[in-house]
Amino acid sequence: MLGKAAIEFWKLGYEGASIADLTAAIGITPQSLYAAFGSKAELYREAVGWYLTNIGENDWVEADDVVEGVRQLLESQAETFTRPGYPPGCMISTAVLTAAVENVDIAAHMSRLREANVARFAERLQRGIAEGQLRPDTHTTALARFIGAVIQGMAVQARDGADTATLRDIAAMAVAQIESWRA
Incomplete structure (x- = not known):
């Protein structure tokens, strides 16, 4: 789920990625997104963490x-x-x-x-x-x-x-x- 969110943010940017974009990408409802992460900002922070762990530098x-x-x-x-x-x-x-x-x-x-x-x-x-x-x-x-x-x-x-x-x-x-x- 975080990987898909990271890719969506990576592709569209923080402000460009809407809740609709994010929920469609990760396959959950807006309510589920807020229940799991609390906010778009917190989802972004966690998605950045995923990026750093999985895509970042060698x-x-x-x-x-x-x-x-x-x-x-x-x-x-x-x-x-x-x-x-x-x-x-x-x-x-x-x-x-x-x-x-x-x-x-x-x-x-x-x-x-x-x-x-x-x-x-x-x-x-x-x-x-x-x-x-x-x-x-x-x-x-x-x-x-x-x-x-x-x-x-x-x-x-x-x-x-x-x-x-x-x-x-x-x-x-x-x-x-x-x-x-x-x-």
Whole structure:
């Protein structure tokens, strides 16, 4: 049920997905939806959790080499953002970038998730410096934001019709930039 709701939100966005869309997608009545989740916002939060667990990133942070890890991350995102049977792009990267006043809490939640990703990128880059893989003068915050921007850009490109090969080319350009910070 959460997977179907996640796909509907992913496809239509939080504000674009109506209760009618959601109940049709998951095969329940509006009353059942409210009884199970309490609100559309709570269903969305749980659907995002499903997405993070089932669709999100691979174990790139565990790669021995930081640049190789980022390469794995970006290439896997190129695949994920263009996966047949799923909406194009990323449910997190492009989710609720703007919102009606009554939905600012959802927008803030999604912004926090994106910021958490940037923080994880920065942590892994810091580890790369500590392990002697990146130069000590690497500006990890800016480079982490760059990785986040590339992922968000790839998600938008996928929504606009870019295929896997095109996204892999973007990923390769980003990896070349990160490679330039090698120790």
